[in-house]
Amino acid sequence: MDMKFLLILTLITAASAQKCRGTFFNNKYYNMEVLKEGLNRVKQMIYSSKENSVYFIYDQGGILYNGGAGYYNLNNHQAGFFMGIRNATSLAVDNNKNRIYIGCAEGLYAVTDGNLPERFPISEPILSLYYKDDLYFTNIRRKVYKFDLDGVKLVPEMRYDFADNIIVDDDNNLFFLKDKKVNRVKLDTGAPAFEVTEFPVNLMTMDVDGKLYVATNDGIYLYNRYKYALDKISNLKNVKALSFDKKWDPIYVVFDLLVRLKNPVECYEDNDAFFK
Template sequence: MRGLAFFNLDTKSTGIIEGIRNASGVTVDQRRNRVYVGGADGLFFLNDNKVSEQLPVKDNIQYLYFKDVIFFVNKRREAYRFDYGVVSPLQEVQGIAIDKLIVDDEYNMFFLQNRKLFRVKLGTRAVNTHERFTVDAITVDFNYKPFVSTTNGLYVYNKYKYALDKVSSIVDLKELVFNRLGEPIYVVEDHLIKLKNPVTYLHD
């Protein structure tokens, strides 16, 4: 059974979060500084004491993402949104198998299916593909700019060209996140690595 732990980058403190069976998805509401966790028994949030409290979602959650509302993918690879206590299918990709998804600052949703990258504008069903890339991880920075880790490097989405621009040659990332300073934190094999400089890209 998979558990959940935390590691504070500033204080170096660690701990175990109890009460979430097979924790698979973790996401953060940056505005409220609230952590949500998905597991075999549904959706949870961590209170100020790092104690898990269950929300009214009963599903086997494999992946979570937060932007304005909670998006989640279940074990059947179906995508849903959870908003004001209501679960509804993500109409833009209904009937499409999803592994992971992110939403950027322009409300483009990027999603993975068998390590292939696709893009759809929320509110539409016009799915575009970035099929030449084999993807290991997708994420956004603190400003919701999308980053895509592939087998030949790290890319950022260029909304003016509707294309991915390469920003680093780093490969084999299992996961990638950014802190508030824009510094990347990533997992390679079994190592957690934090870079002290932001990833450079062309600002808007």
């Protein structure tokens, strides 16, 4: 049996129950649409609402890391990649300015109209990026900085801490992935960080409402800001990248497939039983 067909069948049956058809995600059942095949070794993905496109970092292969930055337009289904960016590592989006930031071994690039990368005045290797009013990034030493009109400044709350990946929410919380564990610190308070997860996490992402999701080997979890805890919302496994479009539909990469969950079905079951 074809491996990709077996994978898709496994995902559908694992996320379905006897009474409801479809892929279960956050209290809804969705139809699954494979958008594109052949996305090898994807490491991160973001969504641009102005372009209605997803942008992703992928490993082009070789003995040494050779990261590239690509995109897929959800309107016309065209895909492409950015030339001239060596060892791309991370992405961030400023939807107000319709600008995509790309971090790489040589520093920072920005992409606006025409998908032409433009060099920004940061020349050190960048590990991760996130845009929330200002641009936040981590360097190769895993230190967290903010880049604004006043220049580059170390985030005070992270002076003695380290991060592999970062996200800032609407409540001025900085979530950061350190050694595969999610931590949270309140910015502009001087308060210490504390650990959110005791189990390993593969990636973090946010939807258009500013809700935090994490993917693990066991499934997808949603951060509950009222309980300061994570609630499991899907059994989807092997997810390499996760984002959400402007309709709140999940888009993710599993193995080398770009998948979108769309057209949620009106169906209700015992969700506690689903996760058993």
